[in-house]
Amino acid sequence: MVLLLAGLVLFLGIHSSRMLAPNWRAARMNQWGPLGWKGFYTLISLTGFVLLVLGYSTARQSTGLIWLPPHWMGHLTALLTFFAFILLAATYVPGSWLKAKVGHPMLLATKIWALSHLLSNGTTVAVVLFGSFLAWSVACFAISRRRDRAENIQRTGLLSRDLASLLIGIVLFWLFAFHLHQLLIGVKPFGG
Structure with a gap:
């Protein structure tokens, strides 16, 4: 379940940056440029997604109903x-x-x-x-x-x-x- 939770935090967190941390997001975009931000966003999203899939697959084997x-x-x-x-x-x-x-x-x-x-x-x-x-x-x-x-x-x-x-x-x-x-x-x- 830890992998799943980590994946949720990364994936939903980065997808919430415009809503929850617009100033931080804008600062990163200014600091890294549009391509740098997109690269970072993509890396965090993909990492979160992989952790979601692995975490769900693993936790599904021993979860309660x-x-x-x-x-x-x-x-x-x-x-x-x-x-x-x-x-x-x-x-x-x-x-x-x-x-x-x-x-x-x-x-x-x-x-x-x-x-x-x-x-x-x-x-x-x-x-x-x-x-x-x-x-x-x-x-x-x-x-x-x-x-x-x-x-x-x-x-x-x-x-x-x-x-x-x-x-x-x-x-x-x-x-x-x-x-x-x-x-x-x-x-x-x-x-x-």
Whole structure:
């Protein structure tokens, strides 16, 4: 569990720097330049992610059970995660109506992913992992939307661009659900 907690602190911590430590972040960007900051950000993010995966994988073997989710909850998780992948794709599709409407589709995708996985995983380690991501994404989404309103940020997008988000989301969902989830997490979401 120590590796998982360390991974959460690093990964969520660096992703919270704009929200929790804007002056520190700005000072590092000024000191190191944009590329130096991006390199540092990437290094901390990747280190945190690796620790999350290793920590979750290790702790999952000996964790306690808080609740036993019903079998059908896995189907709900898959459906919600499908929508999360579409939102994730919309983050990177320029001019998407979905991105303009949501404002921060990656944060909404993270909220949906974390909640859906929390519902279908009742172990202590799952509650720590998915509960942490859920709390973080709820806070970041609310703060980001509030900041957008304060800065009067107006976004526009074309509904036609969402077709690209949908197609990319479908491909990413299929790739992750049927191949990468088993490889990275050790759990096969569908069958087997």
